Amino acid sequence: MIEARHLRVLRAVAATGSFSAAARELGCTQPAVSQQMKALEASAGTPLLVRTGREMRLTQAGEVLVRHASGILAGLTAAEEEVAAIAGLRAGRVRLVSFPSGSSTLVPTALAALRADHPGTRVSLVEAEPPRSVEMLREGDCDVALAFRYGPGPSEWDDLVVRPLLTDRLVGLVPEGHRLAGAGAVGIGELAEESWIAGCPRCRRQLVDVCERAGFTPRIDFATDDYPAVVGLVGAGLGVAVLPELAIESVRPKGARTVTVEPAVEREIVALTLPDLAQVPAVAATLERLTRAASRA
Amino acid sequence: MIEARHLRVLRAVAATGSFSAAARELGCTQPAVSQQMKALEASAGTPLLVRTGREMRLTQAGEVLVRHASGILAGLTAAEEEVAAIAGLRAGRVRLVSFPSGSSTLVPTALAALRADHPGTRVSLVEAEPPRSVEMLREGDCDVALAFRYGPGPSEWDDLVVRPLLTDRLVGLVPEGHRLAGAGAVGIGELAEESWIAGCPRCRRQLVDVCERAGFTPRIDFATDDYPAVVGLVGAGLGVAVLPELAIESVRPKGARTVTVEPAVEREIVALTLPDLAQVPAVAATLERLTRAASRA
DNA sequence: CTTCAAGCATAAGTGACGCTTGGGATGATC
DNA sequence: GATCATCCCAAGCGTCACTTATGCTTGAAG
Known part of the structure; x- marks a missing residue:
């Protein structure tokens, strides 16, 4: 089994014409070169060098090996450089998945x-x-x-790397002319009789949970996953809604007013990745920038 | 420093999708594969594989390395095969130098x-x-x-591999009608007054030495390095000559007769090579065939 | 001719590397 | 829930590779 190390030594010997010079070039001692060449000749099964007096010449097999060596070593260094580029963040790719309101706020900044x-x-x-x-x-x-x-909850993410970014509060959204439009904080119970506009399925379940803890079941008249649509519906006076603060940030609440709801409901926004991937430089850098973007928000 | 061994393992892992399967393919145990990959990731500076449950996937850096690996390993095996062809005598080249009478007899047979x-x-x-x-x-x-x-002489070939092939005798060559043409053995002194035709320079010096030991100096009327020419001149009756037996073998002695000369003068025909080259399969095989050709002659 | 410098080979010692064995944890399957 | 397959970890051990030290050969210079 010919090893790359052997070829490097052989090439140096062929280039310099001497074991000692090759050793200096490779940064090792002369016996090391001597032994490497012996090992290479053993694995090649035939002499590669002819030591005649002071001169050092290649045999035919040696010439063949040197000829191949340049290509092989070039391929190796190319591979090393390409990997080093990825490791050094001069190249690399990260595939990021985000929920909609995250991708319109945190992600662009990061x-x-x-x-x-x-x-x-x-x-x-x-x-x-x-x-x-x-x-x-x-x-x-x-x-x-x-x-x-x-909430931290039971967490099905035990086997993942969980990087907390920020905690997002649910805020209430009421039409401009609504009786509570100017209120500072609104108990959720005060909205029991309203017509509700619900967002994404998980938010909706959360809404239902909160309302039921407050003693009522919200009457959901409109349901959509599209946050701007929710805001638009509220602005048109068709009902009230609760939305993550982050979701409203990138939407102009035309005709709608936000109010703080009590009790406060928070969701934790996190970045997830696999433990192995967390070691990948590009992934680590992405997590880092996401964290920083969240702390500035 | 990425080693070829690492790439072989990586390729096997990528191909089989499992450390265990790769280990079976490579003929080693699974921990060995695991350690190799760890070492490769360390020298690459970034993870190459993502272990997620049962599945084993390549990272981007891993894909890069696998892509390069095929080319590098192909080059390596090509080099190994080419060297093996030389070592196994399926290829190879021998540059042979011979003196003229050898190249017309021993060499063709060998x-x-x-x-x-x-x-x-x-x-x-x-x-x-x-x-x-x-x-x-x-x-x-x-x-x-x-x-x-x-003669064995002082030998300036101490540093060479000397393979004796055969000993060649000098034989006399006289014209067909010569008074000694039918004689079995002829003392060199009996040819003291003859007109001589001399061959190559070294043979000529040998001739002169022998004659002088016999008490006379040969009168050389013709000198040529061309053995057939010598035979032709003798055949034309222009003189006598002594020639190596081997030299006459390939020439039809038209009009000339060979006689044994006394004292017998022998030259030793040898094959020479450098000590290192003697280990080269093609060289060893050539020496071997030359020896056999000489023993059959 | 002797001396000197340079280069290669060899031997012994040391450290690291790589492989194996055995044990434990995890995930998929019946 | 038991079982099988897979992988990681730790310990032990053999081998490999490098270094230092030494001797030998070669070619050049005094």
Whole structure:
């Protein structure tokens, strides 16, 4: 089995014409070169060098090996450099999955910072809601998933790297002319008789849970996953809603007013990745920038 | 420093999708594969594999390395095979130098046998007389030199591999009608008054030495290095000559008769090579065939 | 001719590396 | 829930590779 190390030594010997010179070039002692060549000749099964007096010449087999060596070593260094580029963030790719309101706020900030520091790192972004996004992560379809959960809970993410980014509060949204539009804080019970507009399925379940703890079941007249649509419906006076603060941030609440709801309901927004992937430089850098973007928000 | 061994393991892991399967394929245990991959990831500076449950996936860096691995390993095996072909006498080249009378007798027989056994081995033949041929050998311009010497002598070939092939006697050559043409053995002194035709320079010096030990100086009327010419001149009745037996073998002695001369003068025909080159399969095979050809002659 | 410098080979010692065995944890399957 | 397969970890051990030290050969210089 010919090893790359042997070929490096052989090439140096062929280039310099001497074991000692090759040793100096390789940064080792002359006996090391001597032994390497002996080992290489043993594995080749035939002499590669002819030591005649002071001169050192290649045999035919030696010439053959030197001729191949350049190509092989070139391929090796090319591979090393390409990997080093990825490891050094001069290249690399991160596949990011985010839920919609995250991708419109946190993600752009983080990716801008990432690009500024490491222009070679490419990030692809796909949108997916938490259950699906975590599934994608586990199946290898993405490297980082932005997800959220309501309260620390039992956490089905024990086997994942969980990087908390920020905690997002649910805020109430009422039409401009609503009786509570100017209120500072609103008990959730005060909205028991309202017509409700619900957002995404998980938010909806959360809404239902909160309302039931407050002693009523919300009457949901409209349901949509589209946050701007929810805001629009509220603005048109068709009902009230609770939405994550982050979701409203990127929407102009035309005709709608936000109010603080009591009791406070928070969701935790986290970045997830696989333990192995957390070691990948591009992934680590992405997590880092996401964290920083969250702390500034 | 990425080693070829690492790439072989990585390729096996990527192909089988499992450490255990790769270990079976490589003929080692699974922990060995595990450690190799760990070492490779350490030298790469970034994870190459993602272990997620049962599945084993490549990271981007891993994909890069696998992509390069095929080319690098292909080059390595190509080099190994080419060297193995030389070592296994399926390829290879021997540069042979011979003196003229050797190249017309021993060499053809030996090379025919070599080609019959190892058709892939190519032999190039150049003619040169001993002092020059040995010089060529030492300077790396040939691999095997056929040479001769008169008597074991002081031998300037201590640093060479000397393979004795056969001993060649000098025989007398007289015209058909000569008074000694029918004699069995002829004392060299009986030819003291003859007109001499001399061959190559070294043979000529040998002739002069022998004659002077017999008490006379030969009168050399014709001198040529061309053995057939010598035979032709003798056949034309222009003088007598002594020639190596081997030299006459390939010439039809038209009009000339050979006689045994006393005292017997013998030259030793040897094959020479450098100690290192003697280990080269093609060189060893050539020496072997030359020896056999000489023993059959 | 002797001396000197340079280069290669060899031997012994040391450290690291790589492989194996055995044990434990995890995930998929019946 | 038991079982099988897979992988990681730790310990033990053999081998490999490098270094230092030494001797030998070669070619050049005094």
